[in-house]
Amino acid sequence: MYPIKTPSDARLLRPSALPRHDRGGGACTTSLVSPALGATTFISGITEFDPGTAIPFHSHNCEESVVLLEGDAVMDIDGLEYRLQPLDTTFIPPNVVHRFRNLSATQPMKILWTYASPDATRTLRDTGETRPVALEHANR
Template identity: 50%
Template sequence: MTPIVLTPQGLPVKDRGGGIVTTPLVTAGRGSRAMLTGITRIAPGAAVPLHTHNCEECVVVLSGSGVAHIDGTDHPVSPNDTSWIPAEIPHCFRNMSDSEEMAIFWTYASIDATRTIVATGVTTRIDEER
């Protein structure tokens, strides 16, 4: 298999509304190594809606600071902090700054990852959101 090096310029960008923009980066499907990765940028004061996934997720804060709300508990986060979130656990990230964008790098443990928004119950496949 040939390795891939990508830069965010020129990749599709998904505007999820409310100050949330996502750039899906790599989908790799090789048996137990299957994963999906990307970067989400959260505008000052914005929050990703509370949601769950059907698989584990790892999130690394690249820039900015805010709060990771995971399973009912708030955790302050800043650059280089990493969160591991088990499948089906409600979570979201909020940018608490009034001037600085927050960027998070995420990895799902499946190329078949789904997101279910808690408030609406609507489920979508992550790879279909592109």
């Protein structure tokens, strides 16, 4: 059963054995490190994007880092587009509007994300709606 708990209270997580949460619009997230495991200063997970999927423009109340694991991606930020290669890593300060897009029409894209707070929120630019990231990713 996963995650595996070690004698020191560390955890081993195998994403393939963890539940996936359909976020709608072609994105699916697997929560990794969360308060449920005892995390107190950050959360992380993996989001997969179907071909052609773009998540809406949004911002967070804390720092975020994203690593492109697989696929052909673009990060839209500050009115510019940045083409990403696998293992490219981003650092996004709090309250900076951005989004990620899968450019491929045939292949999925996968990112590893980390938020610098277990209380991270996502605010959608177009609607102003704010909700906890943990709730979106079934991190309860």
